[in-house]
Amino acid sequence: xxxxxxxxxxxxxxxxxxxxxxxxxxxxxxxxxxxxxxxxxxxxxxxxxxxxxxxxxxxxxxxxxxxxxxxxxxxxxxxxxxxxxxxxxxxxxxxxxxxxxxxxxxxxxxxxxxxxxxxxxxxxxxxxxxxxxxxxxxxxxxxxxxxxxxxxxxxxxxxxxxxxxxxxxxxxxxxxxxxxxxxxxxxxxxxxxxxxxxxxxxxxxxxxxxxxxxxxxxxxxxxxxxxxxxxxxxxxxxxxxxxxxxxxxxxxxxxxxxxxxxxxxxxxxxxxxxxxxxxxxxxxxxxxxxxxxxxxxxxxxxxxxxxxxxxxxxxxxxxxxxx
Amino acid sequence: xxxxxxxxxxxxxxxxxxxxxxxxxxxxxxxxxxxxxxxxxxxxxxxxxxxxxxxxxxxxxxxxxxxxxxxxxxxxxxxxxxxxxxxxxxxxxxxxxxxxxxxxxxxxxxxxxxxxxxxxxxxxxxxxxxxxxxxxxxxxxxxxxxxxxxxxxxxxxxxxxxxxxxxxxxxxxxxxxxxxxxxxxxxxxxxxxxxxxxxxxxxxxxxxxxxxxxxxxxxxxxxxxxxxxxxxxxxxxxxxxxxxxxxxxxxxxxxxxxxxxxxxxxxxxxxxxxxxxxxxxxxxxxxxxx
Numbered sequence: 332x333x334x335x336x337x338x339x340x341x342x343x344x345x346x347x348x349x350x351x352x353x354x355x356x357x358x359x360x361x362x363x364x365x366x367x368x369x370x371x372x373x374x375x376x377x378x379x380x381x382x383x384x385x386x387x388x389x390x391x392x393x394x395x396x397x398x399x400x401x402x403x404x405x406x407x408x409x410x411x412x413x414x415x416x417x418x419x420x421x422x423x424x425x426x427x428x429x430x431x432x433x434x435x436x437x438x439x440x441x442x443x444x445x446x447x448x449x450x451x452x453x454x455x456x457x458x459x460x461x462x463x464x465x466x467x468x469x470x471x472x473x474x475x476x477x478x479x480x481x482x483x484x485x486x487x488x489x490x491x492x493x494x495x496x497x498x499x500x501x502x503x504x505x506x507x508x509x510x511x512x513x514x515x516x517x518x519x520x521x522x523x524x525x526x527x528x529x530x531x532x533x534x535x536x537x538x539x540x541x542x543x544x545x546x547x548x549x550x551x552x553x554x555x556x557x558x559x560x561x562x563x564x565x566x567x568x569x570x571x572x573x574x575x576x577x578x579x580x581x582x583x584x585x586x587x588x589x590x591x592x593x594x595x596x597x598x599x600x601x602x603x604x605x606x607x608x609x610x611x612x613x614x615x616x617x618x619x620x621x622x623x624x625x626x627x628x629x630x631x632x633x634x635x636x637x638x639x640x641x642x643x644x645x646x647x648x649x650x651x652x653x654x
Numbered sequence: 655x656x657x658x659x660x661x662x663x664x665x666x667x668x669x670x671x672x673x674x675x676x677x678x679x680x681x682x683x684x685x686x687x688x689x690x691x692x693x694x695x696x697x698x699x700x701x702x703x704x705x706x707x708x709x710x711x712x713x714x715x716x717x718x719x720x721x722x723x724x725x726x727x728x729x730x731x732x733x734x735x736x737x738x739x740x741x742x743x744x745x746x747x748x749x750x751x752x753x754x755x756x757x758x759x760x761x762x763x764x765x766x767x768x769x770x771x772x773x774x775x776x777x778x779x780x781x782x783x784x785x786x787x788x789x790x791x792x793x794x795x796x797x798x799x800x801x802x803x804x805x806x807x808x809x810x811x812x813x814x815x816x817x818x819x820x821x822x823x824x825x826x827x828x829x830x831x832x833x834x835x836x837x838x839x840x841x842x843x844x845x846x847x848x849x850x851x852x853x854x855x856x857x858x859x860x861x862x863x864x865x866x867x868x869x870x871x872x873x874x875x876x877x878x879x880x881x882x883x884x885x886x887x888x889x890x891x892x893x894x895x896x897x898x899x900x901x902x903x904x905x906x907x908x909x910x911x912x913x914x915x916x917x918x919x920x921x922x923x924x925x926x927x928x929x930x931x932x933x934x935x936x937x938x939x940x941x942x943x944x
Binding site: 379380381400401402403404407408410411412414416417418419427428431432459475479 | 837
């Protein structure tokens with residue numbers, strides 16, 4: 332339904348978004364993932380019409396919307412700061428767009444009622460945003476986006492202002508809502524956990540360019556670049572030099588067991604269910620590398636202790652090593 | 655501890671308090687007292703006359719005329735300068751070039767002292783050789799005697815006041831506009847709201863605290879600012895442009911009747927206090943403060 336083609340935005344002669352192309356299907360949840368400053372928010376703003384692209388095109392349901400005014404695109408958006416109107420009640424906030432679009436009164440009421448049930452805001456309808464908690468403000472912002480019944484909903488780091496516990500709750504709530512309503516969503520985030528757990532498809536961006544597009548599982552198991560390998564997964568994938576290549580191994584694929592490579596423990600980091608062990612291995616004659624491995628349970632190794640580590644060669648990833 | 659703390663607090667308050675008492679509260683009380691007394695001459699002892707001075711005031715046609723003038727002066731200048739201030743603030747807050755210069759240009763009338771402004775405008779209004787008459791003359795229209803004609807004297811003063819005040823109020827609106835989050839506007843635009851709806855439903859309501867502040871100040875200024883009268887009309891012709899404060903000044907220092915001037919002053923104080931009170935009571939509950 333949405334086709335982004337070669338989208339480019341240039342600030343001060345630097346392309347902050349560089350020939351970005353991807354597609355969003357009907358009812359698909361697409362995450363735009365990447366580190367801060369990679370251009371993901373700028374891309375979203377261009378799709379929303381709040382920024383003008385320098386090149387490329389955006390197509391929504393077969394219609395070119397590249398230069399259309401934001402209000403004419405039939406998109407909804409949830410902002411990072413929620414962007415609720417502070418002087419209007421929850422109800423007026425939700426109805427703002429419907430009134431602007433001159434939807435008739437009885438329709439307004441019907442849509443308001445159903446959306447209020449969906450996000451569970453019934454008792455707060457007449458409150459001002461200032462009287463609500465962060466989580467409730469988030470629901471109002473969601474309600475305002477849903478009530479518009481737009482073809483596509485854009486979300487710009489909507490959970491980043493919430494505390495960790497609430498973030499986890501809202502994550503599954505948003506995902507459940509999206510699936511129930513069959514909404515198409517573009518979700519911008521720098522948090523790989525959000526992208527991995529919510530998205531049908533991840534567009535991983537780095538430095539304005541698409542690094543890799545795929546389902547979460549593909550990005551995790553078949554990373555095409557060193558950047559993807561290291562960005563997805565926590566702790567990140569270990570990279571070991573091997574002649575002209577990097578060999579990448581995920582921490583959970585490394586076991587401590589006899590008959591492997593000799594390594595020296597540097598430190599241990601106990602996480603409850605497992606322990607992250609940082610160790611140093613020799614590669615070749617004079618190269619060393621550090622690896623992190625995930626050891627189940629509580630492991631107590633002293634710094635400097637010698638261990639033997641092992642991984643199946645099927646779990647190795649190979650990347651060309653740029654000289 | 656509380657005792658020494660209290661003492662310290664009073665000591666800290668003392669400098670400001672003594673100034674306030676000496677130059678605000680004491681003169682106010684003295685004026686109140688003066689308004690109910692009268693003396694035959696400066697050297698004669700004053701005697702209590704009750705509300706006799708107020709009775710005098712009721713029968714004074716000039717008093718009623720300055721009240722009426724002041725009313726029209728306020729009605730004519732306040733809404734216009736506020737509307738102009740909002741319009742200018744919205745404009746210089748937008749994406750235009752040479753923003754800084756424009757803001758400065760609009761603010762210039764405020765920097766100038768009222769006396770200077772009045773002198774500049776005296777030239778604008780001069781019959782025959784003034785700017786306005788020259789412009790009108792060049793298209794073949796003979797301008798009126800702006801300041802000399804009872805019909806145009808007060809409106810002429812009002813035009814100048816609007817010119818002077820709008821830039822000042824613009825600064826407050828500009829400051830308020832810059833605290834509004836751009837994301838609110840992004841959200842409103844995405845929801846399909848046009849510029850007029852955005853102004854009416856978002857910008858204007860969010861500017862209400864500023865508007866209340868500016869409105870009170872503008873109304874008070876309509877009574878307080880009379881410097882230009884000294885230069886331009888001296889209240890004339892035939893009191894057509896006379897305002898309450900200028901009339902008080904005339905009564906006290908030209909007619910040397912400080913008792914009647916005190917009475918007029920009390921009326922003015924009551925009027926100003928009422929205006930402020932009514933506005934705060936009327937608007938305060940409707941305004942969204944952050």
